Amino acid sequence: MRKKSWTLLLVAMIALSAVLAACGGGGDSKDGKKEITVWAMGEEGKKLKEIASKFEEENKDITVKVQAIPWGNAHDKLLTAVASGNGPDVLQLGTTWVPEFADAGALLDLEPYLEDYPEFKPENFFEGSVTSMKYDDKIVGVPWYIDTRVLYYRTDLLKEAGYDKAPATWDELKDAAEKLNARGDDMYGLDIDRNDQITPFIFAWQNGYEFEGKDKMNFDSPEFKGAIEYYASYFKEGLSPTAEGIDIVQAFKSGSKPMFFSGPWMINIINDQAPDLKDKWAVAEMPKKETNTSSMGGSNLSIFHNSENVDESLKFISYMNEVDTQMEWLEMSNTLPSRTEAWEEPKLKEDPLLSVFGKQLENTKASPQIKEFEKIAQEFLSSIERITVGGADIDKELEQFNKKANDIVE
Structure with missing residues (x-):
């Protein structure tokens, strides 16, 4: 028993020494x-x-x-x-x-x-x-x-739809998406990545939403709700696909997804994987509602x-x-x-x-600066799934989500 105790003590001392020696990196x-x-x-x-x-x-x-x-x-x-x-x-x-x-x-x-x-x-x-x-x-x-994030768009296809430049407002974005969607089966207007947790917040900020802080979650506010209604309408009206489908670059190249939101990394990806699109695409600032805020x-x-x-x-x-x-x-x-x-x-x-x-x-x-944001965002993606794919009622879903967000923080 004594031998075992000394062995454990020795192991503990070695482990402590290693930590202290490495402390600070x-x-x-x-x-x-x-x-x-x-x-x-x-x-x-x-x-x-x-x-x-x-x-x-x-x-x-x-x-x-x-x-x-x-x-x-x-x-x-x-x-x-x-x-x-x-x-x-x-x-x-x-x-x-x-x-x-x-x-x-x-x-x-x-x-x-x-x-x-x-x-x-x-x-x-x-x-x-x-x-x-x-x-x-x-x-x-x-x-x-x-x-x-900015708007990536096919300049040639938007021109055919009557737009010489990128949609500058929410109304123009919806109108352009409807016209592009009307080209036929498997043709969409705007691709929205439902797995991207920040896109709904971008719409919310554009609609005048301000996060009030961790003491009071306000994800059921009129501004947030209005943004989610606008976001969800693209899926409800068939303007955005609910299934992932083919790779976004190939879909952009084929024209089936002529508009989408993304970051700067996509520039080189498009140039490398779709060189035939040279001079047929561009980027634009986010369309505006109250503001054109992005993440x-x-x-x-x-x-x-x-x-x-x-x-x-x-x-x-x-x-x-x-x-x-x-x-x-x-x-x-x-x-x-x-x-x-x-x-x-x-x-x-x-x-x-x-x-x-x-x-x-x-x-x-920036995303809300609270330590629980990642957990809240993952919970929100589940709500988005139920709204866009399952057809859940937005009012009820946001009410439940807001309660869960408060529970996570508490």
Whole structure:
């Protein structure tokens, strides 16, 4: 029994030593340099290593260890890091994850460092991004790259339907969709991805909806309800398909889905997979109801709360935040720069497609900044399924959803 007790104690001591040794994610490397660990997600993690090596060239005393984490594993890995205190120095966070991990105390408050790093100040970013930088009056992250949704449309098919330019209002969007839908069987007007949790919120913002805060869920407000009625009407009237069907790029190419909403990543995908569409498509800002608001997405860079390499981590984030670095990252990853200053660069300002994104970014909102948003959004997708496919009553469904949202928060 005594031998077993000593064995358990030894195992516990080794485990504790490992945690303490790894605490903060970095430290001194063998050659005397400071080493920082960076966790980055998905493809970004794979490509970030190249940028990190250039940072090392300019900062000879710092080594950057980039760990690429698949998006599917990222959330659980971050939760484990919070529980153990064994996290990286710098971590990438999707904007909808910021409230959850900030609430858990996992993110360092950057406010005390703004004097030395004025480029981190909110005025350097689009208003929609600023929301995701803050939590409880603390600045917990710096926007790295951003995205928003715009309208992709076939210019040739819209012209045949009587539109020389993209629909600019809700009424015009519905009218254009009806005319495109009338072309025949299996022809639709507007493709809406029912699995995209942010699209209904985009419609709601355009209809004047404002999230009141976690103390009172208001997903049953007239503005929210009116937006969902408009959203659902596309499915009810057969203007949007309820089944996924063929790949959106192929459907866009064939003309069966001549309009859809998406982000900047779709530009290269269409150019690569549907080169025959050259000069037959374009993008436009979102159609307007009360406003033409779209979503603000992307990723922030934060510092883990117990990093022992704060100065080095700040230098790295500052480097990633430079306009030249952001423009290089645009070339590598086709993701949009977060700094408003970058949008004065000719590559963005003069490009007929990217410049539209720049205009749309001036009118965006981030998802509600509450830690429970992901759970609420998943619950909402179930409601959307029952409304658009099952024909559920919108009033009753939103009433039930609002109650569930309150229960989740409570």
